[in-house]
Amino acid sequence: MDDPYHNNLNQQVTEGGEYTYTQDVGGQDGYPYQTDYPPQDEDARSDATEGADDDEQMYEGEYQGIPHPDEIKEARRAARLEARRKARQAAQQEEEEENLPEQYEAIMEDCGHGRFQWMLFFVLGLALMADGVDGFVVGFVLPSAEKDMCISNSDKGLLGLLVYVSMMVGALVWGGLCDKMGRRKCLIYVLTIDLVFSFLSCFAQGYGFFLFFRFCSGFGIGGSIPIVYTYFTEFLQMDKRGEHLSWLCMFWMLGGLYASFTAWGIIPHYGWGFAIGTEFQIHSWRIFILVCLFPALAALVGVIFMPESPRFLLESARHDEAWMVLRQVHDTNWKAKGEPERVFTATNIKTPQTQEDEFIEIQSDTGTAFQRWTVRHMTMLQQVMANIMSLSAPELRLQGLFLVIVWFCLAFSYHGLGVWFPDMIKYMQYEEYESKVKVFHRERVEHFHFNFSLVNQIHREGEYIHDKFANIEIKSVKFEDSLFENCYFEDVRSTSTFFENCTIKNTVFYNTDLWQEKFKDCRMENTTFLHPKKGCHLNFEVENDIVIYMVSFLGSLAVLPGNIISALFMDKIGRIRIIGGSMLVSSACTFLLLLSFSQGAVICWQCLFYGTSVAAWNGLQVISVELYPSSKRYRTAFGILNGICKFAAILASSIFAAFIGITKIIPIFLAFAALVCGGLVALKLPETREKILT
Numbered sequence: 001m002d003d004p005y006h007n008n009l010n011q012q013v014t015e016g017g018e019y020t021y022t023q024d025v026g027g028q029d030g031y032p033y034q035t036d037y038p039p040q041d042e043d044a045r046s047d048a049t050e051g052a053d054d055d056e057q058m059y060e061g062e063y064q065g066i067p068h069p070d071e072i073k074e075a076r077r078a079a080r081l082e083a084r085r086k087a088r089q090a091a092q093q094e095e096e097e098e099n100l101p102e103q104y105e106a107i108m109e110d111c112g113h114g115r116f117q118w119m120l121f122f123v124l125g126l127a128l129m130a131d132g133v134d135g136f137v138v139g140f141v142l143p144s145a146e147k148d149m150c151i152s153n154s155d156k157g158l159l160g161l162l163v164y165v166s167m168m169v170g171a172l173v174w175g176g177l178c179d180k181m182g183r184r185k186c187l188i189y190v191l192t193i194d195l196v197f198s199f200l201s202c203f204a205q206g207y208g209f210f211l212f213f214r215f216c217s218g219f220g221i222g223g224s225i226p227i228v229y230t231y232f233t234e235f236l237q238m239d240k241r242g243e244h245l246s247w248l249c250m251f252w253m254l255g256g257l258y259a260s261f262t263a264w265g266i267i268p269h270y271g272w273g274f275a276i277g278t279e280f281q282i283h284s285w286r287i288f289i290l291v292c293l294f295p296a297l298a299a300l301v302g303v304i305f306m307p308e309s310p311r312f313l314l315e316s317a318r319h320d321e322a323w324m325v326l327r328q329v330h331d332t333n334w335k336a337k338g339e340p341e342r343v344f345t346a347t348n349i350k351t352p353q354t355q356e357d358e359f360i361e362i363q364s365d366t367g368t369a370f371q372r373w374t375v376r377h378m379t380m381l382q383q384v385m386a387n388i389m390s391l392s393a394p395e396l397r398l399q400g401l402f403l404v405i406v407w408f409c410l411a412f413s414y415h416g417l418g419v420w421f422p423d424m425i426k427y428m429q430y431e432e433y434e435s436k437v438k439v440f441h442r443e444r445v446e447h448f449h450f451n452f453s454l455v456n457q458i459h460r461e462g463e464y465i466h467d468k469f470a471n472i473e474i475k476s477v478k479f480e481d482s483l484f485e486n487c488y489f490e491d492v493r494s495t496s497t498f499f500e501n502c503t504i505k506n507t508v509f510y511n512t513d514l515w516q517e518k519f520k521d522c523r524m525e526n527t528t529f530l531h532p533k534k535g536c537h538l539n540f541e542v543e544n545d546i547v548i549y550m551v552s553f554l555g556s557l558a559v560l561p562g563n564i565i566s567a568l569f570m571d572k573i574g575r576i577r578i579i580g581g582s583m584l585v586s587s588a589c590t591f592l593l594l595l596s597f598s599q600g601a602v603i604c605w606q607c608l609f610y611g612t613s614v615a616a617w618n619g620l621q622v623i624s625v626e627l628y629p630s631s632k633r634y635r636t637a638f639g640i641l642n643g644i645c646k647f648a649a650i651l652a653s654s655i656f657a658a659f660i661g662i663t664k665i666i667p668i669f670l671a672f673a674a675l676v677c678g679g680l681v682a683l684k685l686p687e688t689r690e691k692i693l694t
Helices: 053-062 069-111 115-148 153-181 183-201 207-221 224-233 238-266 284-291 294-304 310-315 319-336 355-364 369-390 394-434 546-557 559-573 575-595 599-624 634-658 665-682
Strands: 009-013 019-023 274-276 280-282 438-441 444-446 454-460 463-465 468-480 483-485 488-495 498-500 503-505 508-510 523-525 528-530
Touching (some): 069 310, 115 294, 115 546, 153 183, 153 224, 153 634, 183 284, 183 294, 224 238, 238 559, 546 559, 546 599, 634 665
Parallel strands (some): 468 488, 508 528
Antiparallel strands (some): 009 019
């Protein structure tokens, strides 16, 4: 039986036994419920469809892209519910963020202070010691390295500058990253980078590679200070922070003692080195760099066995991991105190949700491995930059500015005088040496055998005919406008020796280090150089004055009393009085440097300055981790402050070094003014000794 409806449909069977229908009306597609029935008048509608015309019309509108009114109402209702949910979540998150500091402080008090904190203290102390060692390495090896690798004065200045720049960049970068990656993980990265590139610098034969490896090493270790203090602070309760952070500062002083003592004992011993062929040589100053890696290596091994900061885990909404770490701290401390039966009572720690971290995880579920890596790290960078920008908030702007001024002033004076003291002592030694110079004028020497060393002499307009210089050392000797005719030089070693505007005739130089750079505006006639020792050569008797190592050692040792005093009184008299008082007393010591006219006086005032200024450093380290209120800001802020410290060191080193040998009034006045300014501004900072880490 033919059906007009079915006759206008083409039935097709698809896979799975399903049917699809299409209508062929005049070559145009239609819908299954549309037919070629004769048109009907409105009055001819059946009673069955009466009352449903509006619904049927809206239903047809759906296929024309018009939403149903019920769907619009439902969408609006869902939007209102979502807005209420987000508002409740925001209020709950704000409440949890406000409650977290009090919760955490109560939990740390329940965990107590004991064996766990002391283990972490020594591990992080070794990391801080590694930073202290790195600050002395370049200064100690430079006198030897500049001769070993033929470093010019400009390149020598570039090495010291780049090391400070790399440490500044490292402080800025790692201070922000430890908020996103974790304290323990970042510290492992920092120590690993320092170890790898410091180790490679021991074997770098060229200056370019040595410079690159030291730059990378500085970038790593430069981030250790903000991470170390943050890491340790988050395992301390409020009434322990000031004292124990001050004790931790002592390890930086121990790093200076370790570096100066090992340099004193290793570098002057030339025989401790070895060579592989003629191109690959390891002198004693490279062995010194290798020995300086031990604190960083020991710290890295210790950090691997330490847990992540529970405060960071809680802020990252990793509740279970944080609870396990806190329980470990609790059980370790009370077991060591003879109370292993004490139970860790914290069972429910409210933690805020972090939408930023959720965004990273959502993006990580899609795309290629490279895209996931890019999204994760770009988002992390955006968050770090947001933390940095948040430091300019009105409530933080003024106190942040004061803190920046204090950091800059203290670093400028401390590092500037740190360069000035040893350079001033060297200059005094040089002046004393120059005062004993022997001058020979228009001497004539014929057929003479020089078999003794020439030291600290000036020869002007001399004539040397048929003379022999064999197996001798010529140290700090200058020949000016002199004549050498039919002379013979053999196995001669020279240091700071030059020939200026001399005439050299029929002369042979055999196996000597007298080469092009030793002759300035000289006239050569029938002169022969056989087996010359080209390049630079070490002379440890000259380049390694033990007085400089002794000065650095005494300066580091003088910090000990100041460290002890600041640790004992940090929580009693407060951070602000410690910082301000220390800087003002240090400024008085600096002013008295104008009265120092001997090496002994400079060394004495140096030790006094270091001993009084260290208390200000300890107070600044403590207040920098306590001042900023947001849990996501103060590590970033600490990194920025440490970067400012390195910038001040770069600026001060350049300025103070430029006045050596010219005047001592300007460097001393600059250091004095910076300390007075910083000390007065420090008194405007808020006291934080009774402040919970918020």
